[in-house]
Amino acid sequence: MKKTAKPQETAFDQVQKFYQFMNSNKLEVIEFSKDSTYIKLVRKHNYAVHQIPVFAPSAHAQAPAGKPAAAAAQVHGGDTIKTPMSGIFYRAPSPSSPPYVREGDTIKEGQVICVIEAMKVFNEIKAEFNCVIEKVVQENGKPVEPNGVLFQVKK
Numbered sequence: 001m002k003k004t005a006k007p008q009e010t011a012f013d014q015v016q017k018f019y020q021f022m023n024s025n026k027l028e029v030i031e032f033s034k035d036s037t038y039i040k041l042v043r044k045h046n047y048a049v050h051q052i053p054v055f056a057p058s059a060h061a062q063a064p065a066g067k068p069a070a071a072a073a074q075v076h077g078g079d080t081i082k083t084p085m086s087g088i089f090y091r092a093p094s095p096s097s098p099p100y101v102r103e104g105d106t107i108k109e110g111q112v113i114c115v116i117e118a119m120k121v122f123n124e125i126k127a128e129f130n131c132v133i134e135k136v137v138q139e140n141g142k143p144v145e146p147n148g149v150l151f152q153v154k155k
Contacts, residue, residue: 014032015039015041018030079153079155080137080150080153081113081131081153082148083125083150084125087143087144088116088141088144089116089138089142089144090114090116091114091140092115093115100115101136102133103135106130106132107153108127109129110127112125113126113150114150133151138150
């Protein structure tokens with residue numbers, strides 16, 4: 001009886017098997033070494049950026065009692081841009097980058113003005129109207145709460 005040769009498994013076939021194993025077991029990293037073969041697969045995270053609209057309060061909006069900072073912002077007659085979610089406020093896309101906006105900048109509708117990190121997702125906050133930034137209220141890298149004032153603006 002003659003033995004037939006088993007087809008040789010290619011490196012690509014091995015990588016595919018490891019990739020399938022990695023996905024089915026929800027692994028972040030997998031390494032394999034045998035003889036002269038070394039394979040390492042690392043899952044690269046793709047942090048999605050979700051666009052969240054920013055709404056300005058209406059002229060008739062009243063600040064709730066017990067929120068003196070929000071009331072003070074509206075008493076001075078200025079409009080504000082508030083955060084739609086809780087998270088960490090960042091003025092720039094990275095620590096070495098310049099801020100999206102500075103005091104005195106003229107902002108156009110749809111322009112990115114900051115980023116809020118929530119649950120490891122970076123959410124771009126865009127202006128809902130044309131305005132001028134009068135004051136940056138929040139400190140970079142600090143937590144913010146929903147409806148917290150981010151910027152005082154002038155329409």
